[in-house]
Amino acid sequence: MTRTDETWFRLLQWTQGQAPSERLAAHVLSYAGFEDIDPSHPLGGKDGGRDASCSKAGRPWIMAVYFPRDQKTFSDIKAKVESDLAGALKHAPYGLAFITNQELRLSERADLMSLGADADVILDLFHLERVAHILDEPSMAVIRKRYLDIELGPLPISVDLDIIGSVRRLVGGEEVLDWWLEDAAEKARQRRIRSSQESLRNPAAALQLSWMQPTPEPLTEDELEERIERWERRVRLTWPEAEDHLASTAWPGLQFRLRNTGEVFLNDVQVIITISGVRGLQYLHRDRFDQAKLLPPVVPAQKEPYAVDLSFYDELRIADYPVTWKNLDGAVEIILDLRHLRPHPVWESETDDIVLVLNGDAGSADVIARWTVTAQGYGKMYEGPEQTIPVELISFLDSLEQVSELVEPADE
Structure with missing residues (x-):
C-alpha cells in the first residue's frame, strides 16, 4: 500500500536533477493559475537569471526552481532565494514564483517574503507542503505518475449536481x-x-x-x-391531506441535472440526495386535481355507475425510470440510478418528479441537501458539496387558481 505521505517523501528525496524539476514546477504553476509559461533552458545553458517566464492576471512573473536532495539548512535556502531574486530583478517582473522541494516553517516563510518586499517584488513561495498538496489533487494524478512514479489508480469521480426547484409551504x-x-x-x-x-x-x-x-x-x-x-x-x-392534494397538483416538482466533469466514463452511477426538514409529495399533472378531494360536498352526489377511477395511474412510472424517492423521519431521500454517465452530454431528469413541502411552520429561508455518489469500479463514496434549496411561501388561493377557476366549494 502506498503511504499517505508518499508524494511529500519523494519530493524531498529528489534525485532526478534540474531538468525534470523545472518541468514539474511548470505544471505546478499552471495548476496555480499561471499562464504563458515559457521555460528557459531546462537541459542546461544560460537562462539570464530565470528558469522560466510566465504571467498571471496579465502581469509578468519569473519562475525559479530549487530541488536539491534532502532537506537543506535555512541559510542555504535563503541564499538561493536571494540569488534568484537578484537574477529576476534584471527583467523587472511583477513577481517571482519560487518552487522548491524544501520544508519551510511559518517564520522562515515570513523571512523570505520580506526579501521580496524589500526588492518591491511579490514573492510567491511554493514550498514542500504546498507542492505536495497540489500534486495530490485528483486532476494532477497523471503529472504525479510521470515525475514521481506514484500509481494513478482509477481516475477520481468528479460530478456536479444541480437541484432545480424550490421547497414550498402553503399559507392561508x-x-x-x-x-x-x-x-x-x-x-x-x-x-x-x-x-x-x-x-x-x-x-x-x-x-x-x-x-x-x-x-x-x-x-x-x-x-x-x-x-x-x-x-x-x-x-x-x-384537511392536511386535502392541502397535500392541492400542492401536488398545483406546484411544480423538482428536477435534477447531473454533469460528469471528469475524464472517465462512469457506469452504474448512484446519487443519493438527502434533504432534511421537508417531506415529499408525488407530483401530479394539473388535470388530476379533484375539487371533491379538497372539500367534499355535505351531501355527496350519486356516483356514475360507469365512472373510471384514474388515480391508479398516478403511481405508474416508466420501467427503469432513474428517479425514486421516499419520505424518511423528517427528511426526504431521493435516489438517481444511472446506467451510464458520460462526460457529455449532461444528464437531466425528464419530468417533475417530487414536490417538496416544508415541515411544520419552520421559518427557514432555505434548506440544505446533502448528496453522495458511488459508481462501478470505485471502492469508496464521493461526497458532493452541500446544495441550498430556497423556501417559498405560497398562498392557498394562488395555488387553487393554478388548477381550477372554482374558488367556491362544490354544491353537489
Whole structure:
C-alpha cells in the first residue's frame, strides 16, 4: 500500500536533477493559475537569471526552481532565494514564483517574503507542503505518475449536481377552510329548503324522477344538521391531506441535472440526495386535481355507475425510470440510478418528479441537501458539496387558481 505521505517523501528525496524539476514546477504553476509559461533552458545553458517566464492576471512573473536532495539548512535556502531574486530583478517582473522541494516553517516563510518586499517584488513561495498538496489533487494524478512514479489508480469521480426547484409551504389555508365550511353548510341548508318546496309544489314530477332514477329521501332539518356536524369534523380531520392534494397538483416538482466533469466514463452511477426538514409529495399533472378531494360536498352526489377511477395511474412510472424517492423521519431521500454517465452530454431528469413541502411552520429561508455518489469500479463514496434549496411561501388561493377557476366549494 502506498503511504499517505508518499508524494511529500519523494519530493524531498529528489534525485532526478534540474531538468525534470523545472518541468514539474511548470505544471505546478499552471495548476496555480499561471499562464504563458515559457521555460528557459531546462537541459542546461544560460537562462539570464530565470528558469522560466510566465504571467498571471496579465502581469509578468519569473519562475525559479530549487530541488536539491534532502532537506537543506535555512541559510542555504535563503541564499538561493536571494540569488534568484537578484537574477529576476534584471527583467523587472511583477513577481517571482519560487518552487522548491524544501520544508519551510511559518517564520522562515515570513523571512523570505520580506526579501521580496524589500526588492518591491511579490514573492510567491511554493514550498514542500504546498507542492505536495497540489500534486495530490485528483486532476494532477497523471503529472504525479510521470515525475514521481506514484500509481494513478482509477481516475477520481468528479460530478456536479444541480437541484432545480424550490421547497414550498402553503399559507392561508385555515382561513379559507373556515369560510368554506360555513358557506358549504349554508348552501346545503338552502338546497334542502328548495327541494322541500319543489316537492310540495309538484309531487308528480318528484315521483316521475324517482321512477327514472332512484333518489334518496330528502333529509329532515335535524338529519341535515347532524350530517353537517359529522361532515365538518371529517373535513377538518382530513384537511392536511386535502392541502397535500392541492400542492401536488398545483406546484411544480423538482428536477435534477447531473454533469460528469471528469475524464472517465462512469457506469452504474448512484446519487443519493438527502434533504432534511421537508417531506415529499408525488407530483401530479394539473388535470388530476379533484375539487371533491379538497372539500367534499355535505351531501355527496350519486356516483356514475360507469365512472373510471384514474388515480391508479398516478403511481405508474416508466420501467427503469432513474428517479425514486421516499419520505424518511423528517427528511426526504431521493435516489438517481444511472446506467451510464458520460462526460457529455449532461444528464437531466425528464419530468417533475417530487414536490417538496416544508415541515411544520419552520421559518427557514432555505434548506440544505446533502448528496453522495458511488459508481462501478470505485471502492469508496464521493461526497458532493452541500446544495441550498430556497423556501417559498405560497398562498392557498394562488395555488387553487393554478388548477381550477372554482374558488367556491362544490354544491353537489
